[in-house]
Amino acid sequence: MSSPLDQFQIKPIVPIEIAGLNLAFTNSALWMTVAAAGATFFLVSAASGAKIVPGRLQSAAEMLYEFIAGMVRENVGDEGKKYFPFFFTLFMFVLFGNLVGLIPGAFTFTSHIVVTFTMALIIFLTITLIGFARHGTHFLSLFFPSGAPLATAPILIPIEVISYMSRPISLSVRLFANMTVGHIILKIFAGFVISLGAFFVIPGVVPFSVLVGIMALEFFVAALQAYIFTILACIYLHDAIHLH
Amino acid sequence: MPQFDPTWFASQIFWLLVIFAIFYYVVAGAVTPKLGAAIEAREKQIEGDLAKAGSLKEETDKMVAAYEKALAESRAKAQAVRGETEAAAAKHAAELSARQGADLADKIKSAETRIADARKAALANVEAIAGEIAADAARKIAGLNVSEADAKAAAAAARA
Numbered sequence: 001m002s003s004p005l006d007q008f009q010i011k012p013i014v015p016i017e018i019a020g021l022n023l024a025f026t027n028s029a030l031w032m033t034v035a036a037a038g039a040t041f042f043l044v045s046a047a048s049g050a051k052i053v054p055g056r057l058q059s060a061a062e063m064l065y066e067f068i069a070g071m072v073r074e075n076v077g078d079e080g081k082k083y084f085p086f087f088f089t090l091f092m093f094v095l096f097g098n099l100v101g102l103i104p105g106a107f108t109f110t111s112h113i114v115v116t117f118t119m120a121l122i123i124f125l126t127i128t129l130i131g132f133a134r135h136g137t138h139f140l141s142l143f144f145p146s147g148a149p150l151a152t153a154p155i156l157i158p159i160e161v162i163s164y165m166s167r168p169i170s171l172s173v174r175l176f177a178n179m180t181v182g183h184i185i186l187k188i189f190a191g192f193v194i195s196l197g198a199f200f201v202i203p204g205v206v207p208f209s210v211l212v213g214i215m216a217l218e219f220f221v222a223a224l225q226a227y228i229f230t231i232l233a234c235i236y237l238h239d240a241i242h243l244h
Numbered sequence: 245m246p247q248f249d250p251t252w253f254a255s256q257i258f259w260l261l262v263i264f265a266i267f268y269y270v271v272a273g274a275v276t277p278k279l280g281a282a283i284e285a286r287e288k289q290i291e292g293d294l295a296k297a298g299s300l301k302e303e304t305d306k307m308v309a310a311y312e313k314a315l316a317e318s319r320a321k322a323q324a325v326r327g328e329t330e331a332a333a334a335k336h337a338a339e340l341s342a343r344q345g346a347d348l349a350d351k352i353k354s355a356e357t358r359i360a361d362a363r364k365a366a367l368a369n370v371e372a373i374a375g376e377i378a379a380d381a382a383r384k385i386a387g388l389n390v391s392e393a394d395a396k397a398a399a400a401a402a403r404a
Contacts, residue, residue, distance in 0.1 A: 008246040021254045028252070029259035036267040043275040050282035052289055058282070065279045085272035093267055113247050114256045180247065
């Protein structure tokens with residue numbers, strides 16, 4: 001029996017090495033492609049024939065569009081409008097990555113800390129740059145709440161800086177840990193079904209029914225984590241634009 | 245855990261950047277503008293239709309008000325015409341009855357005169373006949389010859 005961690009193993013499909021860097025096209029890259037291609041196929045076919053009276057596909061795509069548009073409007077404000085395509089892409093990418101990972105035998109690229117941390121770091125750096133571009137050095141006032149006594153500065157500023165710097169970590173670890181743990185649990189229960197069901201059919205039903213329930217839960221988690229990932233990015237952008 | 249194996253870090257970061265960039269290019273270029281345009285066009289159409297419906301309703305209200313005003317006006321006019329006609333008819337009837345009354349009074353008057361004349365004539369005859377009868381009676385009963393004029397005078401005296 002394989003370990004529940006085997007599903008996270010990266011296997012090279014096309015070995016590529018450029019300038020001493022191992023850039024092999026792996027199963028992770030393959031499923032990233034599948035997720036992005038699936039989302040692209042869905043969105044492009046929904047948007048290409050966009051009509052006043054939408055069909056099913058267009059309605060579904062518009063629901064997602066309005067969902068993210070509302071999220072950006074509420075959490076960032078009107079200034080966030082021009083960043084909307086980025087947030088929409090981010091949400092669709094994470095959502096499809098999470099959902100595609102639930103296909104039995106598929107690889108979940110969002111269960112890898114490198115991937116989630118890279119996304120979080122890009123968001124963090126971009127938002128910090130936007131903050132400096134909008135406010136210049138005044139952006140640093142983000143680290144000292146206005147109205148606080150000056151004497152508290154030596155304590156408050158390090159706390160604010162640390163909390164700001166830990167944002168990409170908490171953002172990436174949240175998604176990575178949720179996806180990893182969910183898939184480990186699925187694998188463990190699937191193992192129970194096999195080991196119990198192989199000898200006695202009836203006892204195998206018990207972990208199987210639990211597995212069905214957890215599978216449903218994992219679909220919910222897949223959508224929820226994509227939502228949380230995107231809304232936190234929105235809130236970080238809000239801070240950079242409005243400074244608290 | 246395989247997640248912390250640095251062998252594949254570079255590969256994963258590289259492919260993430262490549263795939264995400266392509267995906268972003270497609271979504272921002274071909275999806276969000278079209279979906280946004282479709283949603284906006286729908287909102288605009290609904291807004292336009294609502295505005296049109298509102299203006300049509302306003303127009304209808306105006307027409308209804310105009311209709312009601314015209315109805316009230318014609319009703320008042322009809323009432324006035326009816327009043328005038330009634331007054332004219334009443335006047336005409338009064339005139340007619342007054343004229344007829346005058347005619348009738350004339351006729352009654354002339355008839356009365358004629359009756360009075362006839363009575364006078366009749367009475368005169370009666371006097372003459374009474375004188376004759378009285379003279380006859382005096383002659384036959386008393387054997388007196390009384391002139392008719394005397395008898396008349398006596399009859400008149402007796403009657404008085």
